[in-house]
Every structure is written in C-alpha cells, then in structure tokens.
Amino acid sequence: MSGETLLELRGLSVFYGPVEAVHQVQLNVQAGEIVTVIGPNGAGKTTLLSAAMGLLPSKGEIRLDGERIAKPSVEGMVSRGLGLVPEKRELFGEMSVEDNLLLGGFSLWRKGQRDQNARMEEVFAIFPRLKERRAQMASTLSGGERQMLAIGRALMAKPRLLMLDEPSLGLAPLIVKEVLQVVASLRNHGVSVLLVEQNARAALKVADRAYVLEMGSVALSGKASDLLGDKRIIETYLGIG
Numbered sequence: 226m227s228g229e230t231l232l233e234l235r236g237l238s239v240f241y242g243p244v245e246a247v248h249q250v251q252l253n254v255q256a257g258e259i260v261t262v263i264g265p266n267g268a269g270k271t272t273l274l275s276a277a278m279g280l281l282p283s284k285g286e287i288r289l290d291g292e293r294i295a296k297p298s299v300e301g302m303v304s305r306g307l308g309l310v311p312e313k314r315e316l317f318g319e320m321s322v323e324d325n326l327l328l329g330g331f332s333l334w335r336k337g338q339r340d341q342n343a344r345m346e347e348v349f350a351i352f353p354r355l356k357e358r359r360a361q362m363a364s365t366l367s368g369g370e371r372q373m374l375a376i377g378r379a380l381m382a383k384p385r386l387l388m389l390d391e392p393s394l395g396l397a398p399l400i401v402k403e404v405l406q407v408v409a410s411l412r413n414h415g416v417s418v419l420l421v422e423q424n425a426r427a428a429l430k431v432a433d434r435a436y437v438l439e440m441g442s443v444a445l446s447g448k449a450s451d452l453l454g455d456k457r458i459i460e461t462y463l464g465i466g
C-alpha cells in the first residue's frame with residue numbers, strides 16, 4: 226500500500242493573533258513514506274504539526290486520503306488515522322508503562338479490553354523493552370525509554386500516519402540513532418511517518434523525503450538523500466545537528 230497520498234497540506238497558514246507563524250505551506254506524505262520537516266528553532270515546525278492535528282486553527286487546506294477536512298479536530302483526526310507524539314511527551318509519570326499505553330488505546334475502549342490487550346502486545350513487539358518494563362512507573366524510565374513509551378502510546382490508537390515532534394530532543398547521540406531507527410521501522414507495521422526534527426542530519430538519514438522550514442515557509446524540499454549529499458545545502462541549512 227504505497228503511493229497514495231495520506232496527508233496533504235495545501236497553502237496552510239497558521240497565525241498566533243496577528244503573527245503568521247506558518248506561511249502557505251505545501252506538504253504531502255504518501256502511504257509508506259517517512260517524511261521529515263527540518264529547520265531551526267522557531268521555524269514553525271511544532272506549529273505546523275499542531276495545526277495538522279487540529280490543535281490550532283489554520284487557513285488553507287488539510288486533506289486526508291484526498292478528502293478536505295472542513296473542521297479539523299483532534300478527535301476527528303485520530304479517528305481518521307492520524308497520531309501525534311508531542312515534543313514534551315506528556316507521559317503520566319506516576320503511572321505504569323502498561324497504564325500509559327492503555328490510555329493511548331482510549332479509542333479502542335469501545336471495542337473492549339481484548340482489543341486493547343491485543344494492540345498492546347503488537348506495540349510490545351515493536352518495543353520489547355517496554356514489555357520488560359511494563360509494570361515500571363513511567364517516571365523511572367530512561368530518556369530513550371520514555372520516548373519509546375510516548376511513541377508506543379500513540380501507536381495504541383492504530384494510526385496510519387504518525388507525526389512526531391522532535392523525538393531526539395534531550396537524548397544522547399546513540400539513543401537518538403536507536404529511536405530514529407525504530408521510527409523508520411514503523412513503515413513495516415503499516416505506519417507512515419511525518420518527523421519533525423532539529424537534528425537534521427539524523428532525520429535525513431532515516432527519511433525518504435524532506436522539507437526545510439525557515440521562518441514559517443518551506444525554503445526547500447526534496448529527496449532526503451539529495452539534501453544529505455549536497456554540501457552547499459548542508460552548510461546553509463544543516464549546520465545544526
């Protein structure tokens with residue numbers, strides 16, 4: 226199942242009061258793709274994901290499976306197969322790994338406990354370390370494990386497209402590599418990925434395509450390998466990371 230457009234943003238603009246934080250962004254993610262949005266601090270990456278998830282009002286078009294979403298809402302986006310792992314991870318520290326996962330499976334509740342448990346086993350297959358630590362409190366996990374739990378929790382709702390906001394933030398380089406490799410492997414589980422990263426080099430290594438966001442606009446886009454291989458582009462845009 227590849228080649229179909231899952232998510233498309235057409236001329237998307239997002240305002241904070243009078244300030245335009247995201248300007249006329251054109252972006253798409255095809256089924257089976259890993260797409261990254263890179264760019265410096267304050268470029269508008271988080272704002273873009275929040276708007277796509279229906280967390281912020283926007284102008285322009287958000288389209289899922291070729292259909293324009295007239296009134297984007299988080300509930301609506303989740304039910305249509307979109308998931309978001311926020312930058313702050315927002316785990317429940319005083320709750321176990323397992324309970325954090327079950328909260329992510331909220332939308333499966335209606336279908337019964339068996340669906341939730343079956344889904345949790347699928348998530349454990351992707352993150353075996355979470356299974357080992359299923360009874361442990363989230364606050365006692367390492368940084369990498371917490372990020373994996375945040376991703377696992379979002380996967381509980383069975384998204385077809387997972388958007389991740391800087392999963393590498395605050396992690397040691399070796400752990401960044403490990404987390405991003407797991408992110409890239411999600412496509413083997415039928416999940417496409419839109420990955421926001423400041424760690425441009427690491428993101429480009431796992432992505433198929435990339436968009437460079439600068440001051441709210443797409444400054445550049447293309448195949449990740451082309452961007453990684455172009456010295457001029459690396460010097461101009463990818464000095465960080």
Ligand code: ATP
Pocket residue numbers: 241244246264265266267268269270271272273423
């Ligand atoms: P970072 O990597 O630092 O999170 P980013 O690329 O995700 O950066 P955003 O957080 O989306 O960037 O911010 C884009 C712009 O919007 C910045 O100028 C920021 O100051 C502004 N901004 C973000 N959130 C708000 C808010 N709640 N109210 C007003 N302005 C905001």
